[in-house]
Amino acid sequence: MYIPKITLDRTSGIPLHRQISLPIEEAIVGGELEPGTLIENEIDLARRVGVSRPTARRAMQTLVDHGLLLRKRGTGSVVAPRAAHRLAQMPSLNTDLRAAGEQPTTEVVTYNYKLATTAIAEKLGVDVGAQVVELERLRLRNGTPMAILYNWLPVAIAPSREELEERGLYELLAERGITVASTHQTVSAMRPDRREARLLAISTRQPVLTIERTAYDSAGQIVEWGLHTHRGDLYQYTSTVFAATE
Incomplete structure (x- = not known):
């Protein structure tokens, strides 16, 4: 059984559940743990590191959601097959299109410097009044037109308008030494408003898919928050699902 070495910093802005999941994630992705390795159960983990059981459960569920762990009834959580680890790789629309032989282009619709409101400060994990960049792109x-990409990110790491017209956000962040290690996202279906329909060259009756995403670096710090709107007729989502073993 793998018992992770976890040291919590309760003064840090990094959530406790992320401080727990990150060392396990690094051990799996780094190849330290073989597929099938049993991980300490959340009850013992919570007691050992001094957190509530829901906090420990959320940490383990994050790893399951990222394709790094599988839950086995009667056994507990085990390291997933390496094929599943590809689910932890962050998707990039720009990169995916190029890999498919397409020619993506980007129009930067909005690029503004702003002071973080209470809502944005909460989304980005920054102080209210901190300078951030509000970014809207048409891919x-x-x-x-296939997607409207709306993002907020700290001004210190934000690429320039000119850079974003040529390359993808995550690619540019990587050049700055910032690697997006994980995301939390919610996908919804809805109808576009008139402005969205105009930008996407569709009718307001045509459904779109929205993805609300918070991206984290390898230390668990928030890198950016985004709300992306995709044309339903041009968006394809592929995932791998592993059946639980009795």
Whole structure:
């Protein structure tokens, strides 16, 4: 059984559940743990590191959601097959389009410097009044609009408007030494408003998919928050699901 070495810093802005999941994630992705390795159960983990059981459960569920752990009834949580680890790799629309032989282009619709409101400060984990960049981009595939990408990020790491017209956000962040290690996202279906429909060249009756995403670096710090709107007829989502073993 793998018992992770976890040291909590309760003065840190990093959530406790993320301080717990991160060392386990690094051990799995780094190859320290073999597939099938049993992980300490959340009850013992919570007691050992001094957190509530819901906090420990959330940490373990994060690893399950990232494709790094599998829950086995009667056994507990075990390291997933390495094929599942690809689920932890962060998707990039720009990179995926290029890999598919498409020619993506980007129009920067909005690029503003602003002071974080209470709502944005909470989303980004920064102080109210901190300077942030508000970014809205229109992503096109072979000249056809396919997504509106709306992001907020700290001004200290924000790429320039000119850079973003040529390359993807995560690619530019990586060049700054910032690697997006994980995200928490919610996908919803809805109808676009008139402005969104105009930008995407569709009718307001045509459904779109929205993805609300918070991205974290390897230390668990929030890198950016985004709300992306995709044309339903041009968006494809692929995932791998592993069946639980009795």
